Amino acid sequence: MELREKSALNIAFAFAFISTLAVSLVAGGAALGARERALLFWLIMFFSAMSGLSHAFVREEERGTALFLRLSSPPAAVLSAKLLFNLLFFLALQAVIAPLFVFFMEGGVASPAGFAFSALAGGAALASSATVLSAIAAKSGARGSLFTVISFPVMLPVLITAAGATADCIETPGTLAGSETVFLLAFSGAMIAVSYLVFEYIWIDE
């Protein structure tokens, strides 16, 4: 479904590109601190990703292909495919946003490898939690707005932690994986494990 609906992907990437440019333009070359730059980076990532991640299962329900998926594939296979797509989608978004962000924002990054690693860990945490939450949102009536409501409490601490990890990498040379990055990876693992445990109950109607 995602590969057939290319317009949604194009819009997500265009949104990421435009929002990065807009933030850089509004910042206007101001000497922002590491914390502020990390915060802006994750806000761009979050809002760019939300437009794509939230639709993982909603489109299947809207187009009526969810029933076909239920009949043709086991729940674990459906979840694995959606999770993989969301992880790759987030990776592609980061590949667009991170270089643009570093290029346009003043100050540079002290630890580029750590910056990339923290971005990957934060992206994995957001994508893994968003996948199962979008399945829940797809099962309710008020889909678009409800996804924001149910995902925000789960994702907000991830955003705060990811911004902290990224800020460390922006200002401290040689930073690779601090305790915040470990938190994000552990969170991703827990979310993926719980997703596999509960997905069948969300996906299959009695």
Added chain:
Amino acid sequence: MKHIARLTHIAMPAAVVMAFLFAPAVDVHGETGRLLFFHVPLAWIAALAFAVAGALSIVHLADRSGRWAHLDAKARHSAAIGLAATVLATATGSVWAKMSWGSYWNWDPRETSIIILMLVYIAYFSLDSALAGRGNRGRVASAYLIIAMAAMPFFIFIFPRLFGSLHPRSGSLETDAVTRITLLVSIAAHTLLYLYVFSLKNRVFALEHVTE
């Protein structure tokens, strides 16, 4: 049910009387420091109600034979009490923060944790109301509670240690024996109150179900 009701009717007035008349005023905060005897038990009830709701949700999903009826509704009842306790714990905590740190809200990791717990409860009830009338209401809402329950230890236990917290940890406050006894009585009384209200809500639900 009757025993819980009787014990609650004795324990809650005792806890209130002990908090205001028996325990001494806290050294630094004076009379306002008596909030401690309500803030800590309310935060405990908020966490307990969430754990009970999560545990009931797990059993609801695992119970394929339908042996345990209406566990999803019972989880909802526990979450409702938890939401009320979370609001009250946040309110009493912000007054305590004003006394200790000079402002009502400081974005301390402990404050962030309780506000996230409140958001989880609000999100759960939003989802539950969106699913009203659907056959999968209990299953989907239970699944959300389990996901939130898996995420909460990260926020409650790891998050404050990651960023450092001004909030006193358990055992870090220097208190005398009378204060500690009063606090324990208050926690026990609030736990009984939670059990009483929880069983009352379940009973009302069962009666409504029978009359329908």
